[in-house]
Amino acid sequence: MTIKAGVIGYPIKHSLSPRIHNFWLKKYGIDGEYKTYEVKPEDLENFIITLSQQGLAGVNVTLPHKEKIFSLIRENDESADILGAVNTVICNDDELAGFNTDTYGFTENVRKHVKDKDKAVVLGAGGAARAVVLSLIKLGFKEIIITNRTIEKAQKIKQLFDIYAYYKDIITVSEWNDRSEIIIDTDFLVNTTSLGMIGQAELAIDISLLPKKAVVTDIVYNPLETMLLKQAREQENIAIDGLDMLLYQAVPGFRKWFDPHKRTLKNNEPEVTQELRDYVLSDASLS
Numbered sequence: 001m002t003i004k005a006g007v008i009g010y011p012i013k014h015s016l017s018p019r020i021h022n023f024w025l026k027k028y029g030i031d032g033e034y035k036t037y038e039v040k041p042e043d044l045e046n047f048i049i050t051l052s053q054q055g056l057a058g059v060n061v062t063l064p065h066k067e068k069i070f071s072l073i074r075e076n077d078e079s080a081d082i083l084g085a086v087n088t089v090i091c092n093d094d095e096l097a098g099f100n101t102d103t104y105g106f107t108e109n110v111r112k113h114v115k116d117k118d119k120a121v122v123l124g125a126g127g128a129a130r131a132v133v134l135s136l137i138k139l140g141f142k143e144i145i146i147t148n149r150t151i152e153k154a155q156k157i158k159q160l161f162d163i164y165a166y167y168k169d170i171i172t173v174s175e176w177n178d179r180s181e182i183i184i185d186t187d188f189l190v191n192t193t194s195l196g197m198i199g200q201a202e203l204a205i206d207i208s209l210l211p212k213k214a215v216v217t218d219i220v221y222n223p224l225e226t227m228l229l230k231q232a233r234e235q236e237n238i239a240i241d242g243l244d245m246l247l248y249q250a251v252p253g254f255r256k257w258f259d260p261h262k263r264t265l266k267n268n269e270p271e272v273t274q275e276l277r278d279y280v281l282s283d284a285s286l287s
């Protein structure tokens with residue numbers, strides 16, 4: 001029987017998720033389908049509670065539904081609980097389980113490059129920044145500075161993690177205008193803002209104070225080589241683009257929906273390869 005899954009959002013046209021999952025379905029010869037479902041906010045609850053009746057093994061969730069879905073599902077994983085947002089839903093018989101795989105995606109993308117973990121700087125304080133901060137905490141960073149144009153949003157993230165006593169005092173908040181200075185002594189710099197993305201303003205930052213050993217990453221993947229990454233490479237910092245975060249965040253959903261009995265995938269993981277990157281990048285919506 002064909003296993004069905006998909007991605008829900010509103011609007012949903014530009015999602016790259018079908019490309020990722022359909023690439024893997026074909027590669028591993030799995031009898032499955034992955035489609036987009038445009039679900040209006042007012043139809044969301046009904047769509048979610050009828051997932052199994054619709055024959056869906058689960059869904060990915062994108063804007064604007066991630067927070068609402070979280071409140072509709074009783075069983076959420078730790079990451080979804082902390083972030084208050086769900087991007088992957090698994091249907092086990094009639095029970096729904098919610099996951100947030102953005103933290104996993106970010107961690108997998110940077111893990112092998114991160115060596116020194118004394119200090120990280122996070123630019124931005126939106127939804128993506130929360131997942132990134134959680135990843136950095138889990139990776140073991142001792143100090144994380146968040147800077148954002150709207151400082152209150154950075155303070156909110158600090159408060160969120162201060163609730164978890166274990167994470168207390170790791171995070172400090174800094175003025176956006178100081179972003180080029182606070183990166184001194186930093187091991188890891190990440191842009192989580194939308195600046196630098198096609199159609200957006202450039203991220204204006206001077207990274208000359210960044211130590212040579214620092215790793216720089218951008219969660220923007222369109223363009224793949226943002227100005228920040230270009231500047232980083234030019235001064236010989238390791239620069240990691242954001243595409244693999246998108247690819248890795250798709251891994252947990254794929255394996256749970258399409259290989260639930262762990263029979264098909266080696267190590268129960270669909271692989272993130274250069275071939276997959278090239279295939280996703282050939283999408284017409286990317287430059």
Ligand code: ATR
Binds near residue numbers: 123125128150151192
């Ligand atoms: P996401 O959930 O993808 O992180 P978001 O919640 O819209 O998206 O967050 C976008 C981030 O980009 C925010 O940190 C935002 O800063 P504000 O919180 O001050 O809005 C940042 N951002 C967007 N445009 C910006 C600009 N022109 N200058 C500085 N920061 C900007």
